[in-house]
């Protein structure tokens with residue numbers, strides 16, 4: 057058994073409501089590396105990440121997912137999350153009545169609420185100040201008191217997802233288009249956060265993206281390109297400008313020919 | 314209204330069944346034969362009762378209130394206005410009726426005595442209950458708290474409450490009803506009549522916590538005059554045998570406004586039939602009926618909402634949301650809209666569904682297990698955010714909901 061990889065998919069087949077979306081995908085992810093998953097719209101990138109996270113609508117119809125060499129197919133989402141797998145949703149669902157700060161205090165021990173006794177009258181939750189400082193750093197201090205994903209703008213939503221995923225201190229995180237819909241300044245903020253993780257090398261980053269900025273800024277180690285539910289190309293940073301210039305269609309035609 | 318006539322109307326409706334809710338045989342209960350005695354002080358209530366009343370938002374220490382009213386069964390009563398509160402009256406209804414001749418005009422005015430057998434019976438038996446009034450122009454900022462406890466078996470707690478916010482006044486009431494878990498088969502009949510005068514503002518917050526063998530049939534109605542505001546928020550969080558209530562608010566003056574919020578957290582095999590009716594009778598009057606229902610175990614919840622537009626330039630909105638957390642529970646949302654005047658804009662939105670799979674997956678991906686995720690979604694859903702409610706009352710509601718969730722889940 058090869059345990060060199062932190063996470064692997066082997067001939068992974070996934071269907072949604074009986075329709076095959078991934079048709080045999082083999083990928084490997086090593087600890088501390090940075091990966092990009094690229095490919096045209098609807099090629100199966102989000103599906104891959106959701107299947108790895110264990111979302112029940114994404115049915116594994118064949119193959120395997122290994123974490124530290126062991127299959128995790130029978131593990132629940134919760135177990136996978138607690139093992140250190142994280143997924144930042146492309147479009148996170150709204151959770152009415154649950155405030156972002158309360159939620160983060162609850163799921164992340166680093167920010168945990170203080171004892172009830174220490175709370176002042178009328179406070180619903182006393183999160184540590186550091187939470188608000190960290191919100192500030194990601195430019196989402198204004199969301200602290202808002203209901204989870206309720207009317208967050210596109211860019212706010214990306215930063216809130218990134219924040220949540222980072223605060224769980226995962227071993228491997230799948231970031232689904234963390235860079236789309238961001239303005240120039242937000243893009244820099246997100247880039248800087250990710251760079252800090254890369255430099256620490258204690259987590260594996262897997263970035264699904266359609267843009268080169270963050271990928272180049274981070275200097276990704278490896279790129280995987282999916283097309284119609286299959287892995288069609290494995291490369292590195294140097295392919296990114298070529299891809300941008302040619303577009304997927306020509307790029308695929310040339311590698312085929 | 315001469316009382317002879319009232320009694321006659323009551324007698325004529327003795328057998329009149331209510332349109333909604335299971336019919337109750339009123340002969341199976343004992344009615345009180347004496348008038349309640351006075352309870353000397355809140356210090357005399359037992360530790361258990363203290364805990365119980367706290368769960369419905371009553372603070373026995375009276376720290377942040379302007380007055381208190383507490384009643385045990387039909388037996389003993391405490392009515393207390395804190396000294397510094399000018400313009401506030403809190404007293405047992407029967408005393409108030411003796412004290413003020415004019416109060417008889419308010420008795421059975423908003424609620425009709427011959428509505429059904431419950432209103433009829435309430436009039437025909439001994440009753441007590443509270444009279445709370447803010448005099449014209451008084452702004453009573455701290456809430457008046459009231460609590461009706463029911464501890465006797467096989468009997469009826471029969472209350473008739475009259476609440477008056479006189480012209481230009483402001484009054485906030487938080488009221489709780491509770492029974493200890495061991496009470497066997499009993500019935501709560503509660504008549505409440507609210508009068509909100511010109512430019513007055515009344516908020517009424519009610520938390521119910523009954524036990525499994527209790528039937529509850531409150532009958533309440535409100536009349537709101539010109540530019541008056543009535544905000545009601547109601548939470549029923551415990552199992553019971555059955556409740557059927559359909560409070561009615563009549564907006565009779567131009568610019569009158571009302572918002573009715575309710576949360577039903579249904580459990581065990583309880584039956585809840587809870588609704589609200591809004592009658593928009595004057596131009597520029599407007600209101601909302603907003604309900605949230607959560608059905609667990611084998612309970613059955615019917616959430617009704619009825620908007621009637623009788624005048625032009627009126628707006629009414631109905632929102633019924635239901636969350637089903639069990640395969641053996643049922644939620645029915647029954648919205649009704651009737652516009653009888655041109656320019657009455659009525660709208661509604663009703664959703665009933667299970668906890669969203671995507672929401673669950675999302676929360677689980679953040680490390681919560683399925684039960685934790687479900688309970689977080691439910692807690693979020695039941696949160697009753699009532700705009701314009703004083704923060705202390707909002708907190709009472711939040712706390713009551715929190716307590717019953719922790720107890721029940």
Ligand SMILES: Nc1ncnc2c1ncn2[C@@H]1O[C@H](COP(=O)(O)OP(=O)(O)OP(=O)(O)O)[C@@H](O)[C@H]1O
Pocket residue numbers: 072073077095096097098099100101102103104113146
């Ligand atoms: N829950 C679902 N129900 C139905 N179809 C789905 C579902 N999830 C994914 N699909 C389908 O699977 C295919 C792959 O979708 P996926 O979201 O994985 O693409 P993607 O590569 O992430 O695309 P994009 O770049 O546009 O985000 C699409 O055709 C999509 O419509």
Ligand SMILES: [Mg+2]
Pocket residue numbers: 101102103146232
């Ligand atoms: Mg996608």
